[in-house]
Amino acid sequence: MSNKMVVNFTSWIKSAAGISITISILVAVFAAINSGPYLIVNTVVTGGMLALVATGLTLMLGVLNIAMFAHGEFFMIGSLTAYYVFTPISEFISENPESFVAVIGPLIAIVCAAIMGAISGVVAEKLVFGPLRKRSTDNWVMNSFLLTVGLSVLLVNLHQLIFGADFKGIVGYWSGMPISIADVFISRDRAMAFVISVVIVAMFWFFMTYTRTGMSIRAVSQDITGAQIVGIDIEKIVLLTISLACALSAVAGGSLLFMYPSYPTVGLEPLYLAWFVVILSGLGNILGAVAGAFMVALLKAITVEYIGAGWDFVIPSALIMLVLIFKPSGIFGSDVRGALDK
């Protein structure tokens, strides 16, 4: 063990990131001992899905400078698509419970949700953000933010108008006995939701860090002129980013359909929480967003456990405000001022 690593480790522990991660882990362990491991299971499942939504949100903010208020609506689109795809599939499954569709079917629904999310993201870019970008980029952050507000109201009410305001939910994706790990029973749906989120976040991280396209997305987020100079086609990156971000949100909506049935304003809660995550963890940092997602999920789970349902906006938002007062750039954010501070 070299001395340098120890020094690095102690300085990390003293940084905001180190402190908050350590505290969260301690709190999680304590809560698990105190009231049972199911708390951790809840945290991990919600956190994984929240990580997907929040990464999409970070991407929109970091690359396109769009403070997305309509991100929850893509969650809603995902859950709606999954519902309409899965309903006929589940009928087929109930007639042939032994067929391989019982395993593959839910995945088909989730993939469809992702595709639909990506398509609607592209449509939003072509019809809403693109025209604004072409006309003028003065005051872009604020104007585009207001556009997303309009988009959110529009999508929520279109859902209500076309599909109705009732709950469109399913009993569950994967039937069968819950999986038991160390005395805790986890339903297959929850376990799969967690697996899906881990796989997607890992793939996404790999994509952003090592592939040429992923690197060019990061390049655009850091210096758009520099990106143009090296020959990156900005239009293409914009379309790719928006479809990725929306697909991530829609995947979360699709895979959580068993917990959150689809209805017009289903996206509101994921939106709030994802914004908590993004503000808490700072901008443009994917791993930070993932860590922040688990923290927010833990905070929510603990609030619900010890204080009661309904307080889960009050306590987390109060804590996040405290963090913001002491570290305005977020726990994992750098102090470099970005375009968003305008």
Added chain:
Amino acid sequence: MDTTTAHQQMNPFDKLLDKLCLTPAGLLGLILLFALPYIPPFNQEYMLRWLIYCGFIAAMSVGFDLTAGYISIVNFGYAAVSGFGGYTSALLVINLGLSPWIAMAAGGMTAGVLGLMIGMISLRLRGIFAACLSWFFGLAIMGLATKMVWLTRGPSGLRTPRLFETDSNVPFYFLIIILLYLIYLACKWVVRSKMGLAFQAIGQNMDAARTSGINPVYYRVFNFTMSCAIAGVLGGYYAHFYGILTPDIMHTGKTVEVLAIAYIGGRGSLWGGAVIAFPFIFIMEIIRSSLSNLPGLNLIIYALVLILVMIYYPGGFSYFYDTNIRKVKNKALRYFFNGRA
């Protein structure tokens, strides 16, 4: 009006109008608003209720625009602050037996204190971060109002005594118009003074403003306090007009409504939102009540208008009026009065 020489040459009537921050067209509009309850289609009670709601949103949008249009920070918890004022006012009346009028003012004051707090803690944040912080603040307050059932009765709503002991909506209508005008006047006076310049400097570039000797702390906090106090008074009005108060008044959706009106009206103008609210919200209400089999259609139109305005005319109605109508109208009037253009 633009220069001091013009000021000296003005006749007394123009001078008075200038003091009252009105143009002749604005005066006409105000008179029209006061006459509205006696003009046939609008003298029905349900239409008056709609108009009162228009007036409420109009006044909210004026207060909102003071922050959004001048220091360029969207107070996304605006409706929550307003609801906080409303709840304070209602609880004071119910528990302490204060007169609703005094309670309304007290609601304004407590909301102002809340604004002071938001202004203080959002000081180091800029742009979208400050907007998020006020939003989280609003969510927290709304959560509190929903969960403190022993105090607020939660989602089932609080019964509040009304301001006037009558079934007619006319006095309420006059009151909201007067409130709207007073709020407009107060905001306009502030932004016309030296303070308005400081607001704009901070809104455009905080660092540059700081280096040129403007203390952003004072101005930002003052702006937040004033704008939130306005919201609080209006929240009190809302509580004592509808007679029932639920946490729904604090919902983000309400902020979005105010925000949309303020931006469609034109940000940084103060009057744009107030003018556009009346026709716009009124038409929305007509659509909502006549097409009740298509729920949400009015909000779809709402959202579409907001999107189209933001893409193609980000200056909003006030910009449109200033560039296209005002010049033509003045030319026409000059021709009409003087016989030459």
Added chain:
Amino acid sequence: MLLEVKNLDAGYGYLQILRSVSLNIDKGEYVGIVGPNGAGKSTTMKTIAGLIPPMGGSILFNGEDITGLVTSQITKKGISFVSEEMNLFVNMSVRENLLMGAYIIKDKKVRNDRLDFVFDLFPRLTERKDQLAGTMSGGERKMLAIGRGMMSDPKLLLVDEPSFGLAPQLTANVFESLDVLIKTGVTIMLVEQNVTKTLSVTDRGYILENGKIGMEGASCDLADDPYVRKVFLGV
């Protein structure tokens, strides 16, 4: 003729800065554009690089009309622009920055060859391979920006104000690295405020004043010209 600019008009919004600027560069030449502040030197560069849309005139590269193309397409044709602000990707390592410079090269092997080539040119960058670009000193960043410009194997390198914001010693370093580059056979167009230095290293020069080409000629002739000496060199 590698690059031929004919009667170029350009500017920002309603403000026209360049008025009918014409210039040309042959393959392998080292050409400098000098002139006072606000003469439109950087605007010329940015317009050629496609960052500012031209208002009139035409730009021919290798005999092909590239007027009005977007920057990424122009880069693909073989023009590389090293801007005054450098526009580095501050949260990426030196190596990643250089690899992004070779974005238009799809073949991974060729990209790595270019990387070795640039590391050979600038051994200093090799030492700092894994450092974040944002944490480097001004001179190193300039070097990195030039290196990144070379990564795409350009036919023409546009270099905008390499001495901007640098100490004299570092400026000398940057000019040295440009000298190294010109020996590798690349064509360079250089914009500079430092008139003496520029005219002493380049083959040919243009003098830009008030958005127009005032004079042109071989650099040594320009440096001896009485008008230039009086206005720019203060002699």
